[in-house]
Amino acid sequence: MNNLQDLLSKGLLRKDVPDMPKARNSIKTAEHNLDLAKRNFDAEIFESSLISSYTCMFHCARVLLFKDGYKERGHYAVCLYLKEKYSNILDAKYINELNVLRTIRHKVIYGDEEEIAIREVRETEAFSAIKLAEGFLNAVKILIEK
Known part of the structure; x- marks a missing residue:
């Protein structure tokens, strides 16, 4: 599954009307989560x-989905959508690291099914994630202002 049509046909994305009010609300949610990340x-x-x-990064990605008139049906679909539609627009590190953080988040929350152990997050990983989220948020804000 590697293109927009596949995502739509599998039900991982749904076409909708572009919705800038929802996009702006997702910016606010992203900003709130970035603030939480820093406080934590x-x-x-x-x-x-x-x-x-x-x-924060997930909601930034949702901003672009809402702007483009789509709704997601899962976190992985959001990563695939960005790769398909924004790989020539956004810095690749945001798209790639969103997916990396998605998998780390899953292991932190649910544990690793093979090891049945919750993954510990180090200070450097958390710091890097904050910097990445800040950069992605700024990039998305610039994109929606165009």
């Missing part, structure tokens, strides 16, 4: 910091 980092709660950074 300062409190040395690195797992929560990373999860909030990922959530």
Whole structure:
């Protein structure tokens, strides 16, 4: 599955009307989650910091979906959509790292099914995730202003 038509036919994305009010609300949600990530980092709660950074990035991606007139049916579909539609527009690190953080988030929240152990997040990972989320948020804000 590697193109927009596949995502639509499998029901992972649904076509809708472009919705800038929803996009702007997702920007606010992203900003809130970035703030949470920073506060959790300062409190040395690195797992929560990373999860909030990922959530910020996820909502940034949703901004683009809403702007383009789509709704997602899962986190993985959002990553695939960005790769399909924005790989020539956004810095590749945002698209790639969104998917990496998605998998880390899953292991932190649910544990690794093979090892049945929750993944520990290090301070450097949480810090990097915050910086990545900040950059992605700024890039998305620029895109929706065009």
